[in-house]
Amino acid sequence: MNRRYNPYIKQAIELSEKAKKTITISKELIESIDDNALLGILIRRMLLEKIKECDKHIEHMKSLKENYPSTNLPDELQ
Numbered sequence: 001m002n003r004r005y006n007p008y009i010k011q012a013i014e015l016s017e018k019a020k021k022t023i024t025i026s027k028e029l030i031e032s033i034d035d036n037a038l039l040g041i042l043i044r045r046m047l048l049e050k051i052k053e054c055d056k057h058i059e060h061m062k063s064l065k066e067n068y069p070s071t072n073l074p075d076e077l078q
Contacts, residue, residue: 009065013058020054023047 023046033039 006065009061012061013065016054016058016061020051023050 023043025043025046029042030039033042
């Protein structure tokens with residue numbers, strides 16, 4: 001079955017893959033925690049949570065891509 005090309009789904013997946021590589025931490029949060037070990041634990045948790053959420057989003061977008069309605073467009077336009 002031919003699938004219709006949707007650049008937004010592909011772009012959303014690519015953006016989520018990039019987003020998994022970074023987190024943003026506010027200055028206030030860093031200043032509010034004096035213990036470096038505790039700060040490291042918190043940052044690791046934040047990163048793991050972000051990766052988990054990004055993976056969920058990627059799976060959702062892939063399921064949309066797989067279930068995208070077919071079309072009669074030529075292959076080069078799909």
